[in-house]
Amino acid sequence: MSVGGGGGGQGPIAPWAVIRYLTRQRRPDPGRRGGVGNPFAWLIFILGVLYFFLPLLGTFFHSIRTRPDIFLAYKQVLADPKFFGGLAYSFTVGVLTIVISLLIIVPTAYWVRLKVPHLRPLVEFVTLMPFVIPPVVLV
Numbered sequence: 001m002s003v004g005g006g007g008g009g010q011g012p013i014a015p016w017a018v019i020r021y022l023t024r025q026r027r028p029d030p031g032r033r034g035g036v037g038n039p040f041a042w043l044i045f046i047l048g049v050l051y052f053f054l055p056l057l058g059t060f061f062h063s064i065r066t067r068p069d070i071f072l073a074y075k076q077v078l079a080d081p082k083f084f085g086g087l088a089y090s091f092t093v094g095v096l097t098i099v100i101s102l103l104i105i106v107p108t109a110y111w112v113r114l115k116v117p118h119l120r121p122l123v124e125f126v127t128l129m130p131f132v133i134p135p136v137v138l139v
Contacts, residue, residue, distance in 0.1 A: 101130050 105127045112123045
């Protein structure tokens, strides 16, 4: 795959070169089994998908239980003029939370890695909590 853009008359990255790179025949790795991968990893993935999406699906199906018009609740919410103001406020607060978290977490993790490496597992656990808990709370 040509990346530099020189020689051969190709552009920086020719589309056919990318396709050829992605579809080329690779030699099998002797340590890798055939098939779709580790079944335990797939089990964990499926359990994670179910954990996050089943409550969302349940909430959605509960919200459309009105019989006369199946999407009546959504039509009423979208017709409310305060809805988009609240949505914009939530988006703004979410982005600010992420920025402030990163401004606190990145220097702390960097400092711990350089100065106190024995506290690294504890600090990594604490720094990941803000990114893990919000999806759980939202569900």
